Amino acid sequence: MTVLVRIDQDIRNTQQAIADLISRIDNIHLAYSEAIARATQQQLLLAAFKFCTQKCPDAFLGLSLSDRQKLQADLRETVNTLQEQIQSKLEQCDRDSRTNQENLDQLLGNLLDESTQSINQLFVKHKILAEGSSQNLQMTIRLAEIEFTDRHVMSHRGELRVLSARLAHLHKELEKKYQQKTIAEAEAAWRAIWMEG
Numbered sequence: 768m769t770v771l772v773r774i775d776q777d778i779r780n781t782q783q784a785i786a787d788l789i790s791r792i793d794n795i796h797l798a799y800s801e802a803i804a805r806a807t808q809q810q811l812l813l814a815a816f817k818f819c820t821q822k823c824p825d826a827f828l829g830l831s832l833s834d835r836q837k838l839q840a841d842l843r844e845t846v847n848t849l850q851e852q853i854q855s856k857l858e859q860c861d862r863d864s865r866t867n868q869e870n871l872d873q874l875l876g877n878l879l880d881e882s883t884q885s886i887n888q889l890f891v892k893h894k895i896l897a898e899g900s901s902q903n904l905q906m907t908i909r910l911a912e913i914e915f916t917d918r919h920v921m922s923h924r925g926e927l928r929v930l931s932a933r934l935a936h937l938h939k940e941l942e943k944k945y946q947q948k949t950i951a952e953a954e955a956a957w958r959a960i961w962m963e964g
Contacts, residue, residue, distance in 0.1 A: 774948045796865045799923035804854035806917035818906040826895045838893040849882045
């Protein structure tokens with residue numbers, strides 16, 4: 768087996784390993800999207816409960832019973848909508864966001880910011896928060912809080928991290944194989960025309 772044939776076979780094997788790994792990442796990403804969306808829904812509801820009862824109890828108690836019920840109904844509806852949006856956006860994100868953990872963190876951070884902003888607007892609408900309240904008075908939620916409270920999310924995320932690192936390693940290996948092929952082709956071309964003088 769010549770060097771070029773062996774290198775070509777190595778390239779095909781590495782390309783197949785990359786394709787298999789990407790397929791596996793895609794499958795795990797779908798499960799992760801569902802799990803993180805569900806966990807975010809639960810965490811948002813818990814954060815809203817704590818916000819209304821511990822951070823702004825006077826404002827919440829100042830609402831009439833029907834206003835409290837309306838707030839809770841609107842909150843449930845908003846959080847359910849946010850869950851669907853988060854899951855949909857994660858499922859539809861590009862492959863780079865699926866395989867690059869920094870891109871995925873950025874996307875999730877943006878989705879969480881949008882979600883808490885929607886809930887803070889709901890709190891303003893229901894007079895729990897004053898219009899234009901400072902950032903430190905508003906409800907916030909962090910990705911780490913969600914990941915640490917749900918074992919399915921943590922498990923899927925850990926698996927994605929490992930597979931993404933493996934994918935990066937395979938891409939580097941493929942680059943090396945292409946470089947080896949170029950060198951082998953150049954050496955063969957040199958030898959093909961070299962004449963001993």
